[in-house]
Amino acid sequence: MARKKADPIPEEVEQTLPELEIPVEEQPQPPTESEDPGTMETTPMEAPVAEDVAQEDTLPTSDMVDALSLSVAAWTVEGDSQPIPEYDEHDTDDEDEFGPVDKSPTTEAPDENLEALPNLPAPEDAPAISDRQAFYGIDFKKDRSLHPLEQAEWQSIYASYRSRSVMTGTIAGVDELAMAVRREDGSSYTETMYCASVFPYRVRIIIPASEMWHDPEERPGFVVRNMVGATIDFVIIKVDREGGFAIASRRMALRSRRYFFAHRDYLQEENRRTTCTVLATGNRRVLVTCFGHDVSLRADALRYRHTMDLKDEFYAGQTVDCIIKKYDAERDFLTISVKEANPNPFDGADLRHPVGCQRFATITGKYGGGVFCDLPDGTVCLCAYSFQYEDSEFRLGDKIGLIISAYDLEKKQIFGKIIRKL
Known part of the structure; x- marks a missing residue:
C-alpha cells in the first residue's frame, strides 16, 4: 500500500507517538508548563516564511509520523552498508540521472538481511504524549555538565526545533534503516529507507530520504547514497535527548529558502552572479542546490570545454559560481548556468x-x-x-x-x- 506523502500540519495539533516496539513500562506524565516553573515556557518563534510555509513546520503526518517518531531502538537498527553504485555508462544526455521520479506504491517485503523490528504494542499500552510535550519535559539543566562544544550543539538543535530555524551541516554517511510504518487502517509493516547522518559535533542528526527533497521532486535512492560529503540545510523536527539523537527535514529547509528567494526581486535578476553547492556528481550530470532549488546540470551548462567525466572536476560539497538565467515564479522553477559565470574562451x-x-x-x-x-x-x-x-x-x-x-x-x-x- 502506498505511503502517504509527508504533509505538514499546524503545530497546535499534538501528535501521538506510536508505541515503542519493546515492552513499555508505565511512566509518569511529564510536567506541564504550569507544573514545572523551571521549564522554559517561551512559545516557539514563527519561521520567517509565508503562511503556507508556516503550516508545514511540524512533523509530517500519516505514515511518516510513525516512522519519524519511533523509539531509539527502532532508529538504530541498521542494515549492512552497500557500496556506492556507479552511474550507468550507457546514460545519454537526454536522460536525467538526477531527475525527479514518480512515487509509485511500495508493497514489497522488507529485505531479509535487515533485522526486523518487534511488533508494535497496542496503543493503550503506552502513554499518550506528543513530541512537543516530550521536548518540554526535557531537563535542560543537565546540559550544564556537558562540554561547551556539546552544550552549543544541543542549544542549536533545541533552537531549530523551537523556531524551525535552518541549520547547516555536512552529510557524514548514508545508512539503510529498518523501521515500522503504520498504514491508514492501523496495521504496520517494516520498511527500509536511506537516511543521511549529520554530526554537528557529537549528536547524530538523521534525515530520512522522504524528508530530503522538495515536493514533488523526490529523486532515486542512489542519489542520496552519493551525497556523502555534501553540505545541506535542514530543520530539526524531533529531539530524543535521552537517546542522544535528533531527526531533521531538509524538505522544510528548502521550503524556507525558496520562500526567501521568491520574495527578493533583486535575487532573481537575470545574469546575476551567485553561488551554488554541489550535492552529487555523475559522469554526465551534476546535481546542485541554489536558493532551495535542486538543479540537475548537464556538461554543456558547466564547462565550455568538452569533459568526458564530470566527476574529475566536481565533487559533493563543492561551492561553485553560477549565473541566474531565469526564474519562473508561477512554476517555482529556477534556471542557472555555471559555465556562464566564467568568460568564454572562444572570445578573441x-x-x-x-x-x-x-x-x-x-x-x-x-x-x-x-x-x-x-x-x-x-x-x-x-x-x-x-x-x-x-x-x-x-x-x-x-x-x-x-x-x-x-x-x-x-x-x-x-x-x-x-x-x-x-
Whole structure:
C-alpha cells in the first residue's frame, strides 16, 4: 500500500507517538508548563516564511509520523552498508540521472538481511504524549555538565526545533534503516529507507530520504547514497535527548529558502552572479542546490570545454559560481548556468589562433568520428584526422599537434585537423 506523502500540519495539533516496539513500562506524565516553573515556557518563534510555509513546520503526518517518531531502538537498527553504485555508462544526455521520479506504491517485503523490528504494542499500552510535550519535559539543566562544544550543539538543535530555524551541516554517511510504518487502517509493516547522518559535533542528526527533497521532486535512492560529503540545510523536527539523537527535514529547509528567494526581486535578476553547492556528481550530470532549488546540470551548462567525466572536476560539497538565467515564479522553477559565470574562451580566439596556425592540444573526447581537442587556453577545437592517421592510434589524454582550419562565429566553434602525435 502506498505511503502517504509527508504533509505538514499546524503545530497546535499534538501528535501521538506510536508505541515503542519493546515492552513499555508505565511512566509518569511529564510536567506541564504550569507544573514545572523551571521549564522554559517561551512559545516557539514563527519561521520567517509565508503562511503556507508556516503550516508545514511540524512533523509530517500519516505514515511518516510513525516512522519519524519511533523509539531509539527502532532508529538504530541498521542494515549492512552497500557500496556506492556507479552511474550507468550507457546514460545519454537526454536522460536525467538526477531527475525527479514518480512515487509509485511500495508493497514489497522488507529485505531479509535487515533485522526486523518487534511488533508494535497496542496503543493503550503506552502513554499518550506528543513530541512537543516530550521536548518540554526535557531537563535542560543537565546540559550544564556537558562540554561547551556539546552544550552549543544541543542549544542549536533545541533552537531549530523551537523556531524551525535552518541549520547547516555536512552529510557524514548514508545508512539503510529498518523501521515500522503504520498504514491508514492501523496495521504496520517494516520498511527500509536511506537516511543521511549529520554530526554537528557529537549528536547524530538523521534525515530520512522522504524528508530530503522538495515536493514533488523526490529523486532515486542512489542519489542520496552519493551525497556523502555534501553540505545541506535542514530543520530539526524531533529531539530524543535521552537517546542522544535528533531527526531533521531538509524538505522544510528548502521550503524556507525558496520562500526567501521568491520574495527578493533583486535575487532573481537575470545574469546575476551567485553561488551554488554541489550535492552529487555523475559522469554526465551534476546535481546542485541554489536558493532551495535542486538543479540537475548537464556538461554543456558547466564547462565550455568538452569533459568526458564530470566527476574529475566536481565533487559533493563543492561551492561553485553560477549565473541566474531565469526564474519562473508561477512554476517555482529556477534556471542557472555555471559555465556562464566564467568568460568564454572562444572570445578573441580568432586573434590568438588564426586560421592556418599550428597549435599544441590534448584529446579530451571523441564523438561521431570527430575528436575534441583542448588548446592551452581552454578553447575547444573539433578536429578530424589527417589521411595518414586512423582513430585507433589515438586515445583520450594524448598530446597532439593540430592546424586551425576554420571558424564558425555564429555557433562559436573552431575546426582543425590533427597533423601529428606528440
